[in-house]
Amino acid sequence: MTTNHKCIPNQGFVSLVGAGPGDPDLLTVKGYRVIQQAEVVVYDRLVSEDILALANPNAEMIYVGKKLDFHCVPQDQINQILVEKALEGKRVVRLKGGDSFIFGRGGEELETLAERSIAYEVVPGITAAAGATAYAGIPLTHRDYAQSVQFITGHVQKDGREIEWSSLAQSNNTLVFYMGLKQSSHITRQLTAHGLDADIACAIIENGTRKEQRVFRGKLSELPTMALQAQSPALIVVGNVTQLHEKLHWFKQD
Template sequence: MTDSSTFIAALTSQNLPNINCHIRVSDEPSGIEKNVKTGTVHLVGAGSGDPELLTLKALRVMQKADVVLYDSLVSEDILDMCALTAEKIFVGKRRANHALPQEGINELLVKHALAGKTVVRLKGGDPFIFGRGGEELQEVVRHGIFFESIPGITAASAAASSTGIPLTHRDHAQTVKFVTAYKKSGAPNNNYDEHLDSTQTVVFYMGLHQLDELTEGLIAAGRDSKTPFAVISHASLPTQQLLIGTLDSIAKQQAEAKLPTPALLIMGDVVTLYHEFADYNLGAFGKRAVCNIKQSITDKHLIPTFESVA
């Protein structure tokens, strides 16, 4: 179990030298009179799974929770930082396997808040980036319940930082686009002609199981088949794995490498910077790169060899 007090002490003394931090702790939002009959809902982004990437505000709220509704992407280390007395309810969703339908999660949030409890809805990544946070808050406010939304580090930012693949760069990408691979109905999000700009980085969430169709569709729509492409699995965690290739090679590479979910896909020229940074990136040390980082990913005659980088 994670000792969060030790975590904060270490963070303050070792990682924040010569900085005076003044954190105002209050149980209720300023200017709002407490309703003794109704609790509150706190939508908390747990980030990418690394407990050190959790915000101090998220940690404070988690430690005063009466009830915690958490997803499958919330790591055990982060869950252990919640109040020991809190009731923890798993409501995770992975692909088509849902522990509880979205309507059921909404009902639980309302039920416990109306019972006067402090409810923490703990979500992997950021609740407002493909996290259904907006849908849940719509139900909460319909019942007159006050809420607080606390951002978390979304998978795209975590994957970019831990691999040394910047999402924007003045020489490579002037815009970045976050795209979900699936629509609400479960149908593929196959508007491929919207992702043809070579000056744009495109990040695909939840697209690993659709990688063949995705890459074929992009090429058919007109995206250069040699566009650099990366797959990052378990971003920021000790189990992180990385696959580097091109739009026309990455699906075959994944068929051999079989990187696990959750995984993020990054497409664009910024992927080439991985090679420039790899030997000096402390965040990538100890993590596995399933490619030979000395090879050029734009050479169509090269097929990347698989090796483990300690």
């Protein structure tokens, strides 16, 4: 196993694990293995109960749940928990929904570990944009509809800068907005103001890959109204690929 080279003998080890978008069967084999080996599991709100049940029954389970506009445990305290548990010599799993490096602050947490010379590894997960759209029958790219795809956070950027909307407003592009429900009106205004057709197709995928999954479809101009019907966690997908949902949806909820 290859890890970061900074390591102190007799110290613990941290595995940053992406749990995937919701369906427990989408957890990777390596993710499954390290969760079972962990002595401490530090997990977020979006990690399913089915995945948590895979942990060693003797493991210490630490909930640091995050949801929109509320963090049960502030990020700096989460970082400190990881450091303290590793310094106790424990095998620690930091378990996040989706993929830890896509709007998951995984990089920030690893920076803290690296600064303290704590050994770590990264176990990628299926990000929500890939998993939820696949379960909704919406290909992110398609030769007839979209030649590129971009992932965007709906949250305000840390330094307050605005998104480069002009680069996003391209009709042959697929846009996937994470955490964007509350910003749906702003997203619609900005995209149309920068030239994107208000009639372009879009979708909202709620609880993607889970048995509670719901898909709302309409035009970009209708996005704010659609968002009122949906609940977090949800993805907003803007682009003509969303038209394929009716033809390609395959996921049958129980």
